[in-house]
Amino acid sequence: MDYKKLTDEQIWKLISMGDRTAFGFVFKTFVKEFFKYGCKFTKDKALIEDVIQDTFVSLWKSKEKVKIEKSIKFYLITAFRRELIRRISAERKFDTIEDCADTYFIEHSYIDLLVQHQSSIQMNEDLTHALSQLTARQREAIYLKYFVELSYEEIAETLDMQVPSLYNLIMKAMKALKLSMKNEKLLVNLK
Known part of the structure; x- marks a missing residue:
């Protein structure tokens, strides 16, 4: 079967x-x-x-x-x-x-998955740094959403949260990642 x-x-x-x-x-x-x-x-x-x-x-x-x-x-x-x-x-x-x-x-394979389409070593380092700036809860929510591919409802239940709170948690994490990555690029460009 x-x-x-x-x-x-x-x-x-x-x-x-x-x-x-x-x-x-x-x-x-x-x-x-x-x-x-x-x-x-x-x-x-x-x-x-x-x-x-x-x-x-x-x-x-x-x-x-x-x-x-x-x-x-x-x-x-x-x-x-x-x-x-x-x-x-x-x-x-x-x-x-x-x-x-x-x-x-954060383990390196987790980072590697996030940047698999990026060839730049600098991008990998920037992302590692950006992820390290997130809270443990934010990292776990992102992992469950984008790598385990659970729904928001499933993640909320797993983390014992309300769905609206989870939306906010992931949204804040993604904003923080974008801001951190943007800041890293600015620093690299200034060197």
Whole structure:
């Protein structure tokens, strides 16, 4: 069966009826993306792998009870993020999710994706600097929107925000990026 041609609803129906092959397809489809996303929160690869594994095991165990109303990807990434932050918080004894989110960092592959069509090394450095000026929450929202390709509604739910607040967060982040990039270009031109 070609699972790529099925809708999320159809795949989930198969999984909820115990189709291990459909479940394996979902795992293979998202595991690398979730690992990469987890690396935004921690460098502990073993922890990320454990949380991914536990997220999928938990889903399999509760497959008959779980109702996936949006997308499988959205459901899984939300569950994965929640559990990863819970475990990081427990390890580091953070008081809030925001404290944990402050550890969110930019990896070079993330930057490379943003500037893949740019040949200039300077542009890459400018973008790295511009992204580092954003808050952790802004970087995460941009990542979820443009790289994980979640909808605004899904991102808002994942980040436990209202949709209008998310619009503002992303809009401010994009303005800050544009301004920072413009300022970097001015500095380079003055040299």
